[in-house]
Amino acid sequence: MKKVLSMIIAATMALAISACGAKNETPAAPTTPSAPAANSEGLLGASSATVRFKVGTTTAPTGHYVKGLQEMQRLLESKSGGTMTLDIYPNSQLGNERDMMENVGMGVQDMVLSSTGPIPNFVKEFAVLDLPYLFETAEDAYEVLDGEVGESLLAKLDSQGIIGFGFWENGFRHVTNNTKEIKVPADLKGMQLRTMENKVHMAGYEALGSIPTPMAWGEIFTALQQGTVDGQENPLAIIESAKVYEVQKYISLTGAFYSPCVLMMNEAKFNSLTADQQKAFTEAADEAKDWQRNYSQEYDKKAVESLKSLGITITEVDTSVWAEAVVGVYDKLDSFGIDASLVKQIQDSLK
Incomplete structure (x- = not known):
């Protein structure tokens, strides 16, 4: 597929060059780069930049993904002297997460900031991060994701022609619905719950008694x-910034799954940069990751109070009861393609 795509692009470029030559034998004088056409959210980088990276995400312009990308945009422009920037496309403008990841691997799209939800479809080892109650705190997650385990997982993305530039923050996922207050797993029985297209998450919610219904993020509000569907599950930053509260009046802080997101770039695109450009990009991505994690945690704290002020019922639960209800998921590791020794490595590192 990549070879066919390359041939088509090459042929198209050849025709374009030939056509231009036929019209004008005199080379055009160099011009100052013009401002790029604005996308619908107006999140494009500096018009003076000559190296631009098109990055897509599914979240709202006010969400924690986009805020982190805007910080990286600022850092990249600063570190490159204004010659490099990001053009940010939020709200699924470039497609859903799975499609964008596939497009990045093919080189059709430069970058994507995606939850780990669709990644096991391409790199099965990532499924370990989807296990319920694997991490108790965000700090536990950072310790693992920034260490040997996280580095080994990111390295496996090269099989897809992708480079991973670290785990950013999505957050602990909580359950919402518009019917009743959810306190214990039994309250979920028979409830149709939107989940990501993720076998481990679906198994977890099945164990809790609900009917998991995978659905692309762009379809959920209408659903x-x-x-x-009766409800859905997502981090508070998503629930608040995407205004899910307009159609869901109950939020239960179940935190069954810690959900990181990964900044990914087409490998060939990165390799085409000079050493100085690669250094500026890598530093900007790393610093933006730390900034975005801090922003996300602060966002969550403020979101709780903001949602309460809107009349949303927010329920704290005994997570030990919920964790016990999903323990059977850990007996099915083989069916998810999860290496039990990797799970043990994570658990041992957090003791």
Whole structure:
């Protein structure tokens, strides 16, 4: 597929060059780069930049993904003297996460900031991060994701023609619905719950008694409005910034899954940069990761109070009860393609 795509692009470029030559034998004088056409959210980088990276995400412009990308945009422009920037496309403008990841691997799209939800479809080892109650705190997650385990997982993305530049923050995922307050797993029985297209998450919610219904993020708001599903689960930053609270009046802080997101770039695109450009990009990505994690944690704290002020019922639960209810998921590691020794490595590192 990549070879066919390359041939098509090469042929198209050849025709374009030939056509230009036929019209004008005199080379055009160099011009100052013009401002790029604005996307619908107006999140494009400096017009003076000559190296631009098109990055997509599914979250809202006010969400924690985009805020982190805007910080990276600022850092990259600063470190490169204004010659490099990001053009940010939020709200699924470039497609859903799975499609964007595939496009990045093919080189059709430069970058994506995606939750880990679709990644096991391409690199099965990432499924270990989807296990319920694997991490108790965000700090536990950072310790693992910034260490040997995280580095080994990111390295496996090269099989898809992708380079991973670290784990950013999505957050602990909580359950919402518009019917009743959810306190214990039994309260979820028979409830149709939107989840990501992720076998481990689905198994977890099945163990909790709900009916998991995988659905792309771009479809969820309408599905909740129309009652196609009863509820959904996501980090507070997503629930608040995407205004899920407009159609969901109950939030239970179950935190069953810690969900990181990964900044990914087409490998050939990165390799085409000079050593100085690669250094500026890598530093900007790393610093933006730390900034975005801090921003996300602060966002969560403020979101709780903001949602309460809107009349949303927020329920704290005994997570030990919920963790006990999903312990059977750990007996099915083989069916998810998860290496039990990797799970043990993570658990031992956090003792």
